[in-house]
Amino acid sequence: FKVPSEHSQEGKFYSGEIQMAHFYSVTGDEANVDNEMAHVSIFIQEYDNVPPYPWLDRAICQWRKTEEEQRAACGLPSVDPYPGCFPYSRDENNVTAISRNSNARNLRTADSKNSKNTNSNPEDKKSALEFMQGQPLRVEIEPDNFAEHSMTDEEWAAWAEAYSESDNKRFEAWNNGERRELLEWDHRSFHNYQPLIDVKTEYYFRYSGTQTVPPCYGRFDQSIPTLGGRGFTNHWRVMKDPIPVHSRQITELHRLLRERINPASSQTRTACAKETAGKVDETTGRINVARPLQYTSHSHFKVFCECQDWRSKWPEDRKWCASGNQNQRLYDNPYNHEWKEGF
DSSP states (O other): OBSSOSOOBTTBOOSEEEEEEEEOSSOHHHHTSOOOEEEEEEEEEEESSSOOOHHHHHHHHHHHHHHHHHHHHTTOOOOOOOTTSOOEEEOTTOOEEEEETTEEEETTOSOTTTSOOTTSOGGGOOOHHHHHHTSOOOOOOOGGGGSOOSSOHHHHHHHHHHHHHHHHHHHHHHHTTOOOOOSSOTTSOOOTTHHHHHTOOOOEEEEEEOOSSSSOSOOGGGSOGGGTSOTTOEEEEEESSOEEEEHHHHHHHHHHHHTOBOOTTOSSSOTTOBOOSSEEOTTTOOEEOOOOOOOOOGGGOOEEEOTTTOOOSSHHHHHHHTSSOHHIIIIISOSSSTTOOOO
């Protein structure tokens, strides 16, 4: 998550940007190709008149759980409650649980179904760092991802229509004054490409560049000369539409980044010290963790894929494609949702 966005469209920056990184699992020598990488980037834009984006709340709540663990290990008080997450409570042993009516979920238990309650024995207590180090790094590649999906194009189009209709009802309910929310959204299955679904567009900007985090420039000297010397190039796909999110969610992302503390067992930084890599605006309290993009040239292969290239399965895209000529679409009416603001 980057706040604000690193990329812009026609000079317009957004409230935030979700970047999903993809890397080869083997070296270039093993694959006999230049070992390049790819990022899919999705803008998020804050509004006051839209419902909170539930999957962003889910990420925020997971982030807050880790934050609470760190603060408890450092002997610091809990932060103020956030409307999209269950509130915290601590017992006399400073162990944190989430208040959920009469049922409290212990945050120190990785899996309540398969692990014991860590409150039962003081010897079982771990620091936040120990707790996180004990969790497996779950990087899984589903076998089904290597095969063509069983659904036909027509079935995918019907699925997109149904999903779009369901999501639109969420916005309609909010605008009609219905403010009931399901907290945390951990009752729903989630996968890493959920934002790519919820942006509800197939159209994107494409260019070849570098990462926006060190090492920004690839080690081109180690690329394979016979393959054009493009090793460690990063291929960007920046989706053209932002996901509408509520202002409170962007405010909370800024707070989480601004109020970050070092782990209690840190060996390299001052333990439990408040420390962030971002630049904080002392007037607004907002933080900037976005790196300014640099120049572009013909070698970056900039391309924009839109209506004339293929017919989208998303009804929002098809309506946008029929909304006017290319100049009107790209400048006066650039988004496929009604919270649009032209360039």
